[in-house]
Amino acid sequence: MAARTRRPEIRFGEHLTWAGEIARSALTSGPAIAWVSTFLLLPVLGIAFISFLSRGTYGEIQLPMTAGNYLRLAGFGVLGFDPQYPVIILRSLVLAAGTTVVCLVASFPLAFFIAGLAGRAKQIALTLVVIPFWTNLLIRTYAWQLLLGPDSLAARAAVAVGLAEEGMPLYPSALAVYLGMLCAYLPFMVLPLYTAVEKIDWAIAEAASDLGADGVRVFRHALLPQVMPGMVAGVILVFIPATGQFVIPDLLGGAKTVLLGNAIQQQFGASRDWPFGSAIALVGMAVVLFGLWFQARAGARTGEEGPL
């Protein structure tokens, strides 16, 4: 990058000056960059600003600048300490982390299974993971209401072992939210993990076991380091959207499982406190930025380029 020359350079057979490259960039990448900047990056900066304003009597946005919204999120409301929002943030992070762990555990067998198949069977197994990934999340979520309904197999099994009452659905509940989340995010974890498993050099595992390592040690020292990049990618892909998930807790969790996503929706809907809603949204953004930063760092270590 240091040797930025103004002399024409030959790239892909074209003799382009630096100005020529910029002009062509403006024509090709320019419109998309302008669009995304206008309709997303600018609005995100906008809510960042608004999150420091306050709500007027009729729900309008008003000055002065204040950190009050963030204090409220941290639990210091006008009426003294109120743990409502710290609990919501914590609950969202715990749910996202829990979902990530469950997905990770479930993905390992599936990733090794798919990688172990051959030819056509592998293609089919892989496509079968991708299909739910592209199927409407809303539909797959409300389907759990059917699967956990009062007459469902799951509910009757729960009654039989004395875990639930007769004729009651198994939702809304934390269990229902977890099932919905696992079902929604499993493909996000399986795909990158599978890609990593596919690249495994099995000779290293064989060498480890020839040298006397038991199964656990082979996995821990010979296989796990090799699939680490896939694990990191999968963790990011699950954790980030899980943090802001709105539909799943809304349809499968009750009032006791309000998460960041529902809290934001509430402020922009019924409560009409946009500055406070913006502050919550920004906390969600912060989680994303942290995740991206983490991914960039992990990517820099493994020598990968940016995403695009």
Add this chain to the structure above:
Amino acid sequence: MKRIPLPLWVTSILLYVFLYAPIVVVIVYSFNAARHGGPWRGFTTRWYATLLDSPDKLAAARNTLELGLASTAVSTLLGTGLGFGLARYRFPGKKLFSWLMYVPVVIPDIVMAVAMLMFYALMREWLGLFELGMTTMIFAHVTFQVPFVAIVVRSRMVGMDPAIEEAAHDLGASSLQAFVRVTLPMILPAVVAGAMLAFTLSLDDFVVSFFTTGPGASTLPILIYSSVKRGITPDINALSTLIVLVSVAGTVAVALLQRSPRAQRGEK
């Protein structure tokens, strides 16, 4: 690699069952004669017939289709330009922008939705533009589709032999000629795959649509959401089944289009 052990088979099959249980249950219930869910009361296709008689569902279907087609057209154009431009040309701040263009992919959709809602509201107040409705929804959808199209196009560009483009330039083609006559035909499968991906994303989106739509412009996911809030009815299962089938067809088509050029020619 070695043989797959039996426990791995069993676990994996169970996970597939888990993944598909929700989809299967919706499809099965869409043919269930029982009006209020519950046990099986015989096979019927009448819930599909009632869909045709309900104007709000037909209107929502038309809106969804219009939204998908319009946003896909714009985002395919923008995304192809971005994917091509980022693969071929350099400009100051390129690395920063290529990260920023990734924001729509990773941002929680609820945050994207409220940021846009806020933006539209302020624009309406200050400039009188962006009355909430179809237009605002289309603009919002384009925004999250663009990076996905760009990613697909870019990945195809990376796998392309640069010698072909070089040959075009050596034979005197201008940048535009080389792009239209040589590069575009070669990346066309990726452009089509990107467009189908964009369409599927638009079809699947609920959260962004929910926040950026206005009165009278309901889409199928919004309609499903409000119906589910009132209690699931069999015709919603029928509607969902149709949407699922379209998504599955789209996914399979994208998978076929994205196969490497060699595989498409049937080489090994």
